[in-house]
Amino acid sequence: MRHPTEGVLRRLIDEPAGVSDADRRHVADCSRCLSDLAAARSDAELVGTALAAGSAADVDAGWARLSAAARAGAPRPAATTHRGSRFRAALRRPAVAALALGVVLAGAGTAAANDWLQIFRTEDVAAVGLSTAELVALPDLTAYGDVTFTGEDGLHAVPDAATAARESGLDLPEVDTLPSGVTGEPTYQVGGEVSATFTFSAERAARAAGGTLPPPPPGLDGSSVRLVAGPGVAQVWTSSSGVPALVVGRAVAPTAFSSGVPFETVRDYLLSLPGLPGDVAAQLRTFTADGSTLPVPVPSDYVSTSTATVDGAEATVLESRDQALAAVVWVEDGLVTVVAGALDTDEVLTVARALR
Amino acid sequence: MATSVRPDLEEVFRREYRRVVGVAARVLGSGDQAEDVAQEVFLSFSRSSVPAGEAGGWLSVAAAHTALNLIRSGRRRSSREETVAAATDPVVPDVAEAVLTEHDRARVRAGLARLPRTQAVALVLRHSGLSYAEVAAALDLSPGSIGTTVRRAESALRKELNRHASSD
Structure with a gap:
């Protein structure tokens, strides 16, 4: 059987349920695919860590700012x-x-x-x-x-x-x-x-x-x-x-x-x-x-x-x-x-x- | 009152605001600036006729584009941030993050700006918690192509880090 694409391997990391049974079975028994999967997982984790952004946006404060800007018809919401x-x-x-x-x-x-x-x-x-x-x-x-x-x-x-x-x-x-x-x-x-x-x-x-x-x-x-x-x-x-x-x-x-x-x-x-x-x-x-x-x-x-x-x-x-x-x-x-x-x-x- | 505001604005805002800020923050690495981007995007949304059902994807895509435009055009600021970040590398809290310095993170963000735009947006949306189906719908791509798009973006960013690591 052909090897699943790199995209299928990538999805296997995030959403295994989105990958067909046949592809999953293939990967489990294929050393090449397992190796590619490990590389994909490593890259995904690295990038995920690099992009991680701790953000505790305050929804109420955000809404107050937006509604004021929208009410005023202000072209930009930023305050002075x-x-x-x-x-x-x-x-x-x-x-x-x-x-x-x-x-x-x-x-x-x-x-x-x-x-x-x-x-x-x-x-x-x-x-x-x-x-x-x-x-x-x-x-x-x-x-x-x-x-x-x-x-x-x-x-x-x-x-x-x-x-x-x-x-x-x-x-x-x-x-x-x-x-x-x-x-x-x-x-x-x-x-x-x-x-x-x-x-x-x-x-x-x-x-x-x-x-x-x-x-x-x-x-x-x-x-x-x-x-x-x-x-x-x-x-x-x-x-x-x-x-x-x-x-x-x-x-x-x-x-x-x-x-x-x-x-x-x-x-x-x-x-x-x-x-x-x-x-x-x-x-x-x-x-x-x-x-x-x-x-x-x-x-x-x-x-x-x-x-x-x-x-x-x-x-x-x-x-x-x-x-x-x-x-x-x-x-x-x-x-x-x-x-x-x-x-x-x-x-x-x-x-x-x-x-x- | 210069413009009419769509009636579902508050509901959509309360449902989507955190995620939209999160999308921008992943690109920008800055909470404050990310909130500015989110405000701008919601203001555009408030004047748009985007159907409420498509609002989540539209807002996330708009936040990613707006934030990417900022880093692409605002290199002066990002290079200053890189300098500051390099000077203030914090003690990182856990093993998974210990492999990346703040400097590395800034490099990944700079690399993000150089990716083909669709790849960059798909990557950021995926890492912001959108499912493959949601990313596909938001970008009008086939769901089967998202894995490949995200994988290529990650591979390019990994190379970006390695390139810098070997030249340091």
């Missing part, structure tokens, strides 16, 4: 004391979503690979509205193929501006005058180049959609698209309460490459797949018609967007609806610059326009 984490969440979410959608639209890798055709160079930033519920439910692209990330070591602190400039290879934007309430010296963070590569699999996509996918265009199956961005540098001013009060960051803007299939083909097909809300897909098609715009999806029930001009470049302005946070993002000469903080729109624009 959590402004720091809200701030970070606000900075992170668009970036994460942008990366996720960037992978849909592009994919990534090192620009050095010669057999990759450049299909996308960011020249502009545009906001795409998403509700936070949709953000949580952004399509998991692993269902449609393989997604691999490289260079994800994240930002690390460096001691001074000179080191930041040397490590990132970028000129640091110099802040002329700090907004009122922001004082002291910034800390410096540097991040290396990051890339993401998405390789489409028709078989997996069909499985994900229950077999009802439109047929992929010829050549798409197995072809890859890559998105590469960075390095980048950030200067962070922290308020006396430890909350980041002002962040001025600059990074090499994302560029996309394809291994052959035209960009539009990949984009249009992926956008037609189930999972992306129809209106967002339509917006994305418009935004990327010239292949040069980086869409920054924002949780529209939390953040409002507008445009402004910074040094002649069109900039996207994001402001949380409670006006606690604001950010401005623009692209110039292949560099994306962001000024964000626990500030209002005028303040971030003043800082942005005075950068040297």
